[in-house]
Amino acid sequence: MPDTHSPAIRSNQPADAHAAVYRYDEFDKTFIFERVEQFRAQVERRLKGEITEEEFKPIRLMNGLYLQLHAYMLRVAVPYGMLSSTQVRRLARIARVYDKGYGHFTTRQNIQFNWPKLEDVPTILRELAEVDMHAIQTSGNCIRNVTTDQFCGAAADELVDPRVYAEILRQWSTMHPEFTYLPRKFKIAITGSPNDRAAVQVHDIGLIAKKDEVTGRVGFTVYVGGGQGRTPYLAVKARDFVPVEEIIGYLEAILRVYNQLGRRDNIYKARIKITVNEMGADKFIGLIEEEYARLPRQKFYVDPAIVDAIQTHFAPPPWVDLPAISDSFEAAKAADPAFARWTRTNLTEHKTPGYAIATISLKPIGGIPGDAEADQLETVADLADLYSFGEVRVTHEQNLVLAHVRKDDLYPLWKALDAAGLGTANAGLISDIIACPGLDYCALANTRAIPVAQRIAERFADLDRQHDLGELKVKISGCINACGHHHVGHIGILGVDKKGEEFFQILLGGDAGTNAALGEIVGPGFDYDGIIDAVETVVNTFVKLRQPGEIFIQTLARTGHAPFKEALYARA
Amino acid sequence: MLVKAKGTQQSVAASRLLDGEAVWLGTGNIWVEDVAQAAVFDGADAIAEALAFAKAEEKRQIVVDVYPLDVEITEAGTRPTHLRERLKGIGPTVRRDLGKQARQPAA
Ligand code: HEM
Numbered sequence: 001m002p003d004t005h006s007p008a009i010r011s012n013q014p015a016d017a018h019a020a021v022y023r024y025d026e027f028d029k030t031f032i033f034e035r036v037e038q039f040r041a042q043v044e045r046r047l048k049g050e051i052t053e054e055e056f057k058p059i060r061l062m063n064g065l066y067l068q069l070h071a072y073m074l075r076v077a078v079p080y081g082m083l084s085s086t087q088v089r090r091l092a093r094i095a096r097v098y099d100k101g102y103g104h105f106t107t108r109q110n111i112q113f114n115w116p117k118l119e120d121v122p123t124i125l126r127e128l129a130e131v132d133m134h135a136i137q138t139s140g141n142c143i144r145n146v147t148t149d150q151f152c153g154a155a156a157d158e159l160v161d162p163r164v165y166a167e168i169l170r171q172w173s174t175m176h177p178e179f180t181y182l183p184r185k186f187k188i189a190i191t192g193s194p195n196d197r198a199a200v201q202v203h204d205i206g207l208i209a210k211k212d213e214v215t216g217r218v219g220f221t222v223y224v225g226g227g228q229g230r231t232p233y234l235a236v237k238a239r240d241f242v243p244v245e246e247i248i249g250y251l252e253a254i255l256r257v258y259n260q261l262g263r264r265d266n267i268y269k270a271r272i273k274i275t276v277n278e279m280g281a282d283k284f285i286g287l288i289e290e291e292y293a294r295l296p297r298q299k300f301y302v303d304p305a306i307v308d309a310i311q312t313h314f315a316p317p318p319w320v321d322l323p324a325i326s327d328s329f330e331a332a333k334a335a336d337p338a339f340a341r342w343t344r345t346n347l348t349e350h351k352t353p354g355y356a357i358a359t360i361s362l363k364p365i366g367g368i369p370g371d372a373e374a375d376q377l378e379t380v381a382d383l384a385d386l387y388s389f390g391e392v393r394v395t396h397e398q399n400l401v402l403a404h405v406r407k408d409d410l411y412p413l414w415k416a417l418d419a420a421g422l423g424t425a426n427a428g429l430i431s432d433i434i435a436c437p438g439l440d441y442c443a444l445a446n447t448r449a450i451p452v453a454q455r456i457a458e459r460f461a462d463l464d465r466q467h468d469l470g471e472l473k474v475k476i477s478g479c480i481n482a483c484g485h486h487h488v489g490h491i492g493i494l495g496v497d498k499k500g501e502e503f504f505q506i507l508l509g510g511d512a513g514t515n516a517a518l519g520e521i522v523g524p525g526f527d528y529d530g531i532i533d534a535v536e537t538v539v540n541t542f543v544k545l546r547q548p549g550e551i552f553i554q555t556l557a558r559t560g561h562a563p564f565k566e567a568l569y570a571r572a
Numbered sequence: 573m574l575v576k577a578k579g580t581q582q583s584v585a586a587s588r589l590l591d592g593e594a595v596w597l598g599t600g601n602i603w604v605e606d607v608a609q610a611a612v613f614d615g616a617d618a619i620a621e622a623l624a625f626a627k628a629e630e631k632r633q634i635v636v637d638v639y640p641l642d643v644e645i646t647e648a649g650t651r652p653t654h655l656r657e658r659l660k661g662i663g664p665t666v667r668r669d670l671g672k673q674a675r676q677p678a679a
């Protein structure tokens with residue numbers, strides 16, 4: 001076992017004492033345990049026939065339990081995408097004891113178990129509650145768990161810690177009586193830096209941190225009305241700058257307007273994106289401003305004392321002073337080209353000298369995007385304890401992150417990851433594909449999505465080729481609900497049903513980053529075999545057209561879609 | 573996506589309440605785990621009667637999510653016409669070690 005630098009391990013503290021997860025207070029704990037016991041009683045009554053399926057279904061959905069194609073599925077929240085190693089080990093245990101040995105990380109920063117038995121679910125929820133976890137609010141027409149950018153508290157470009165505001169929003173929304181029965185579900189995303197890493201413009205409300213150049217005050221740019229699903233919209237900018245203290249009041253105003261105007265008559269028109277676009281952005285924003293002017297602002301003012309109190313939950317781990325350059329890291333890169341390759345894609349700059357942020361790929365070539373075996377989870381937990389203060393993060397791209405790794409430790413970390421099948425050097429590349437569960441699991445699917453991702457990754461298995469192509473985001477959904485984010489893939493793939501056969505449409509030019517854009521369908525779709533060739537045709541066309549230094553999305557923006565269409569549909 | 577059954581030959585699918593296992597109504601009104609053994613109901617009256625029984629089973633806490641599906645009769649037994657229903661009878665194609673396919677010897 002490699003020597004550890006973690007101060008926590010040398011002392012008597014648990015190894016994850018500094019993991020930046022929110023720890024419940026007694027009130028939260030009591031509430032969660034009560035909910036578990038309440039659900040246990042409801043399951044018992046259901047099994048005895050004292051309540052009908054019609055009565056039970058909304059209850060189980062509220063507790064994160066869905067019925068899928070082959071079994072039940074339990075969706076467990078990972079608030080702000082943060083897990084302690086203790087929690088990761090518990091997830092591994094649940095996978096092994098109550099499920100089939102693995103879990104699936106999703107684009108909403110949660111984890112799904114695909115095979116739980118109904119009668120075991122209350123016990124699973126209890127095991128989760130013991131480590132401050134739950135499955136509440138991952139369904140229903142409420143404010144869903146707030147998502148943040150995966151590098152929060154670590155990234156060099158960060159202005160505010162988005163977790164603090166995510167937590168304030170959670171406290172504000174969880175028990176808010178009016179907002180438990182919104183017209184439709186409601187998703188909020190926050191990025192703490194000016195570079196969007198949380199796809200905020202495709203959320204009902206998106207916040208991007210911003211610094212007012214004149215006053216130096218920090219706040220958020222507020223976007224509203226974005227969404228994916230069957231009618232995708234990019235969010236419109238409601239306000240360029242809302243100071244952090246006023247953010248709850250401003251969001252309260254948005255929610256109030258939506259709560260009054262949202263279309264409860266038609267489930268497909270009930271999302272805020274439809275309200276905004278049917279009414280017109282200007283008019284909607286006008287109503288928000290009116291409501292905001294009318295609100296008792298004091299009531300919603302975010303007290304700096306509360307911010308400080310919550311900030312202590314997310315206190316930075318005890319970094320030590322290190323030189324910015326690590327000799328052992330540089331030497332390892334020079335000596336081991338495979339490691340050097342991993343450092344090019346899977347590391348991000350840390351705000352503290354001598355540290356780096358490491359992305360753990362859950363996309364081994366040919367693997368199932370987002371799946372992690374129980375053993376792998378335990379390996380990650382151990383490595384987090386050794387090298388990253390016992391903290392693990394979940395990304396919306398279905399990968400994991402160790403956010404605070406000493407550069408000196410990167411080489412042993414990578415070797416251990418690689419040995420566990422977790423060291424693939426492909427973050428952000430063509431094989432780092434987002435895919436929804438699709439018809440392999442999902443009861444709503446038209447087509448499969450996972451095997452399409454697997455075959456694309458295999459087609460481009462050569463890592464040198466992938467690195468040469470550069471950043472290229474492929475995102476696949478098995479139906480129009482767009483859980484696989486196909487609208488914002490550089491190359492998006494949407495599965496459709498064509499006379500009982502699987503058929504796949506290609507969208508080009510989507511972007512989930514700071515220059516958010518929705519992709520456009522290029523033309524007629526392809527069958528299950530043809531889709532892989534079609535993706536390769538698109539990629540080869542890019543290689544032919546690109547200018548030095550360009551990535552796919554830049555070439556596409558320069559040339560337009562025409563040459564790609566031509567290549568795809570030219571008669572053979 | 574659930575596809576509306578409209579053929580003259582239909583079976584009835586459901587999920588078992590306790591564990592969510594996919595099941596079909598077999599002959600003699602018992603639930604079977606193998607779609608090949610699903611009873612095939614011919615014509616509107618027979619289908620309606622089978623569905624009525626299945627709905628009653630829902631009330632008796634045996635199954636949930638009852639619905640009819642189009643099928644054809646083959647030498648290997650009952651075969652759903654739609655891909656979704658065929659996959660429901662197999663398990664995830666990306667994990668051949670899991671679900672029904674892992675239990676049955678490949679016929
Ligand atoms: C397997 C069970 C699942 C079911 C039944 C399901 C159902 C749905 C439905 C019905 C919608 C459309 C809602 C609307 O537009 O109003 C939706 C959207 C969405 N789901 Fe899922 N989903 C499932 C799995 C997942 C998974 C695994 C992920 C993450 C990989 C995910 C993430 C999302 C996202 C990001 C959206 C679109 C966000 C938006 O509403 O704009 N879902 N889902």
Ligand code: SF4
Nearest residue numbers: 436442445478479483
């Ligand atoms: S996009 Fe469709 S197929 Fe994929 S998980 Fe969502 S609902 Fe299921």
